[in-house]
Amino acid sequence: MAGHTDILRKIVSSFGDINEEAFLAFAAPWSEIRIARKQIITRQGDTEKYLYLVLDGVQRACRTHNDKEVTLVFSYNGSFSGVIDSFFLQQPSAFDLETLTASHFLRIHYNDMIQLMAQHRSIETWVRLALTRVLADTLQRHIEILSFSAEEKFTALLRRSPHVLNLVPHKYLASYIGVDPTNFSKMLGRVRL
Secondary structure, three states: OHHHHHHHHHHHHOOOOOOHHHHHHHHOOOEEEEEOOOOEEEOOOOEOOEEEEEEEOEEEEEEEEOOEEEEEEEEEOOOEEOOHHHHHHOOEOOOEEEEOOOEEEEEEEHHHHHHHHHHOHHHHHHHHHHHHHHHHHHHHHHHHHHHOOHHHHHHHHHHHOOOHHHHOOHHHHHHHHOOOHHHHHHHHHHOOO
16 A cells, blocks of 8 residues: 555545645555456446556446346546445445446555544544535536437547547447437537637
Protein backbone atom coordinates (compact mmCIF):
# COMPACT_ATOMS: atom_id res chain seq x y z
CA MET A 1 0.00 0.00 0.00
CA ALA A 2 2.86 2.38 0.76
CA GLY A 3 3.53 2.94 -2.94
CA HIS A 4 -0.07 3.93 -3.54
CA THR A 5 -0.44 6.49 -0.74
CA ASP A 6 0.40 9.36 -3.10
CA ILE A 7 -2.22 8.21 -5.61
CA LEU A 8 -4.82 7.91 -2.87
CA ARG A 9 -3.86 11.37 -1.52
CA LYS A 10 -4.21 12.95 -4.97
CA ILE A 11 -7.65 11.44 -5.60
CA VAL A 12 -8.87 12.22 -2.09
CA SER A 13 -7.72 15.84 -2.35
CA SER A 14 -9.68 16.28 -5.59
CA PHE A 15 -12.88 15.95 -3.52
CA GLY A 16 -11.74 17.97 -0.48
CA ASP A 17 -9.16 18.09 2.28
CA ILE A 18 -8.62 15.64 5.09
CA ASN A 19 -6.19 16.62 7.86
CA GLU A 20 -2.92 14.67 7.89
CA GLU A 21 -3.70 12.52 10.94
CA ALA A 22 -7.05 11.52 9.47
CA PHE A 23 -5.53 10.89 6.04
CA LEU A 24 -2.94 8.50 7.49
CA ALA A 25 -5.72 6.64 9.32
CA PHE A 26 -7.81 6.67 6.11
CA ALA A 27 -4.96 5.31 3.96
CA ALA A 28 -4.08 2.42 6.31
CA PRO A 29 -6.94 -0.09 5.68
CA TRP A 30 -6.89 0.03 1.86
CA SER A 31 -5.62 -3.15 0.22
CA GLU A 32 -4.70 -4.05 -3.35
CA ILE A 33 -6.67 -6.45 -5.50
CA ARG A 34 -6.47 -7.49 -9.14
CA ILE A 35 -9.47 -8.82 -11.02
CA ALA A 36 -9.38 -10.39 -14.50
CA ARG A 37 -11.35 -8.95 -17.42
CA LYS A 38 -15.08 -9.69 -17.85
CA GLN A 39 -15.56 -10.62 -14.19
CA ILE A 40 -18.53 -9.59 -12.06
CA ILE A 41 -17.24 -7.67 -9.04
CA THR A 42 -20.66 -7.06 -7.50
CA ARG A 43 -23.72 -8.95 -8.69
CA GLN A 44 -27.22 -7.50 -8.81
CA GLY A 45 -28.90 -8.49 -5.52
CA ASP A 46 -25.62 -8.69 -3.56
CA THR A 47 -24.65 -6.03 -1.04
CA GLU A 48 -21.48 -4.07 -1.88
CA LYS A 49 -18.81 -4.65 0.75
CA TYR A 50 -16.05 -2.46 -0.73
CA LEU A 51 -15.34 0.95 -2.13
CA TYR A 52 -12.69 0.74 -4.87
CA LEU A 53 -10.13 3.15 -6.23
CA VAL A 54 -9.19 2.17 -9.78
CA LEU A 55 -5.43 2.05 -10.36
CA ASP A 56 -5.72 0.42 -13.77
CA GLY A 57 -8.51 -0.93 -15.95
CA VAL A 58 -12.07 -0.15 -16.99
CA GLN A 59 -15.29 -1.24 -15.34
CA ARG A 60 -18.98 -0.65 -15.93
CA ALA A 61 -22.18 -0.81 -13.94
CA CYS A 62 -24.94 -2.46 -15.97
CA ARG A 63 -28.37 -3.96 -15.66
CA THR A 64 -30.47 -6.20 -17.87
CA HIS A 65 -34.15 -5.29 -18.15
CA ASN A 66 -36.61 -6.92 -20.55
CA ASP A 67 -33.71 -8.70 -22.28
CA LYS A 68 -32.00 -5.35 -22.94
CA GLU A 69 -28.67 -4.63 -21.30
CA VAL A 70 -28.15 -1.03 -20.18
CA THR A 71 -24.83 0.50 -19.15
CA LEU A 72 -25.23 3.05 -16.36
CA VAL A 73 -21.71 4.25 -15.63
CA PHE A 74 -18.03 3.58 -16.34
CA SER A 75 -15.08 3.75 -13.98
CA TYR A 76 -11.41 3.83 -14.92
CA ASN A 77 -7.93 4.88 -13.75
CA GLY A 78 -8.07 7.48 -11.03
CA SER A 79 -11.76 7.14 -10.25
CA PHE A 80 -13.68 5.50 -7.46
CA SER A 81 -15.71 2.43 -8.29
CA GLY A 82 -18.17 0.13 -6.62
CA VAL A 83 -21.91 0.21 -6.15
CA ILE A 84 -21.93 3.33 -4.00
CA ASP A 85 -25.57 3.27 -2.85
CA SER A 86 -25.36 -0.42 -1.95
CA PHE A 87 -22.07 0.25 -0.12
CA PHE A 88 -23.27 3.12 2.06
CA LEU A 89 -26.83 1.86 2.63
CA GLN A 90 -25.76 -1.80 2.94
CA GLN A 91 -28.66 -2.89 0.78
CA PRO A 92 -28.77 -5.17 -2.28
CA SER A 93 -27.33 -3.74 -5.48
CA ALA A 94 -29.75 -2.90 -8.28
CA PHE A 95 -27.14 -3.70 -10.94
CA ASP A 96 -23.94 -5.58 -11.74
CA LEU A 97 -20.46 -4.09 -11.60
CA GLU A 98 -18.08 -5.83 -13.99
CA THR A 99 -14.56 -5.43 -15.27
CA LEU A 100 -14.27 -4.72 -18.99
CA THR A 101 -10.49 -5.11 -18.82
CA ALA A 102 -8.12 -6.67 -16.31
CA SER A 103 -8.30 -4.27 -13.39
CA HIS A 104 -6.09 -3.28 -10.48
CA PHE A 105 -7.68 -1.60 -7.46
CA LEU A 106 -7.20 -0.35 -3.98
CA ARG A 107 -10.24 -1.17 -1.87
CA ILE A 108 -11.57 -0.43 1.58
CA HIS A 109 -14.14 -2.52 3.45
CA TYR A 110 -17.42 -0.98 4.56
CA ASN A 111 -16.70 -1.60 8.27
CA ASP A 112 -13.36 0.23 8.01
CA MET A 113 -14.96 3.19 6.22
CA ILE A 114 -17.76 3.53 8.76
CA GLN A 115 -15.30 3.31 11.66
CA LEU A 116 -13.07 5.97 10.09
CA MET A 117 -16.04 8.28 9.50
CA ALA A 118 -17.06 7.90 13.18
CA GLN A 119 -13.52 8.58 14.44
CA HIS A 120 -12.53 11.48 12.14
CA ARG A 121 -14.85 14.40 11.45
CA SER A 122 -12.75 15.44 8.42
CA ILE A 123 -13.26 12.01 6.81
CA GLU A 124 -17.01 12.20 7.40
CA THR A 125 -17.03 15.69 5.84
CA TRP A 126 -14.93 14.45 2.92
CA VAL A 127 -17.37 11.56 2.29
CA ARG A 128 -20.30 14.01 2.35
CA LEU A 129 -18.57 16.27 -0.19
CA ALA A 130 -17.64 13.33 -2.43
CA LEU A 131 -21.20 11.95 -2.32
CA THR A 132 -22.58 15.40 -3.08
CA ARG A 133 -20.37 15.54 -6.17
CA VAL A 134 -21.60 12.07 -7.21
CA LEU A 135 -25.21 13.22 -6.71
CA ALA A 136 -24.64 16.37 -8.79
CA ASP A 137 -23.10 14.29 -11.60
CA THR A 138 -25.97 11.80 -11.40
CA LEU A 139 -28.56 14.57 -11.64
CA GLN A 140 -26.75 16.03 -14.67
CA ARG A 141 -26.75 12.59 -16.28
CA HIS A 142 -30.48 12.29 -15.50
CA ILE A 143 -31.10 15.60 -17.31
CA GLU A 144 -29.14 14.29 -20.30
CA ILE A 145 -31.12 11.04 -20.39
CA LEU A 146 -34.49 12.81 -20.20
CA SER A 147 -33.93 15.76 -22.49
CA PHE A 148 -30.92 15.28 -24.80
CA SER A 149 -30.96 13.71 -28.23
CA ALA A 150 -28.64 10.76 -28.82
CA GLU A 151 -26.10 13.04 -30.52
CA GLU A 152 -26.26 15.53 -27.63
CA LYS A 153 -25.70 12.69 -25.14
CA PHE A 154 -22.72 11.51 -27.19
CA THR A 155 -21.27 15.04 -27.37
CA ALA A 156 -21.75 15.51 -23.61
CA LEU A 157 -19.99 12.21 -22.94
CA LEU A 158 -17.04 13.16 -25.15
CA ARG A 159 -16.73 16.60 -23.54
CA ARG A 160 -16.79 15.07 -20.07
CA SER A 161 -14.56 12.06 -20.81
CA PRO A 162 -13.01 12.16 -24.30
CA HIS A 163 -10.66 9.27 -23.49
CA VAL A 164 -13.55 6.76 -23.22
CA LEU A 165 -13.55 6.25 -26.99
CA ASN A 166 -10.18 4.56 -26.63
CA LEU A 167 -10.94 2.75 -23.37
CA VAL A 168 -14.47 1.38 -23.67
CA PRO A 169 -15.83 -0.94 -26.38
CA HIS A 170 -18.24 1.02 -28.55
CA LYS A 171 -21.15 -1.36 -27.93
CA TYR A 172 -21.07 -0.32 -24.25
CA LEU A 173 -20.84 3.37 -25.13
CA ALA A 174 -23.87 2.87 -27.40
CA SER A 175 -25.73 1.28 -24.49
CA TYR A 176 -24.71 4.16 -22.22
CA ILE A 177 -26.23 6.78 -24.52
CA GLY A 178 -29.21 4.61 -25.44
CA VAL A 179 -28.65 3.79 -29.11
CA ASP A 180 -27.95 0.57 -30.95
CA PRO A 181 -24.32 -0.07 -31.97
CA THR A 182 -25.02 0.58 -35.68
CA ASN A 183 -26.36 4.07 -34.99
CA PHE A 184 -23.44 4.69 -32.65
CA SER A 185 -20.99 3.89 -35.47
CA LYS A 186 -22.78 6.38 -37.72
CA MET A 187 -22.63 9.02 -34.99
CA LEU A 188 -18.88 8.55 -34.68
CA GLY A 189 -18.50 9.91 -38.20
CA ARG A 190 -20.96 12.79 -37.74
CA VAL A 191 -20.36 14.24 -34.29
CA ARG A 192 -17.50 16.66 -33.89
CA LEU A 193 -16.44 18.51 -30.77
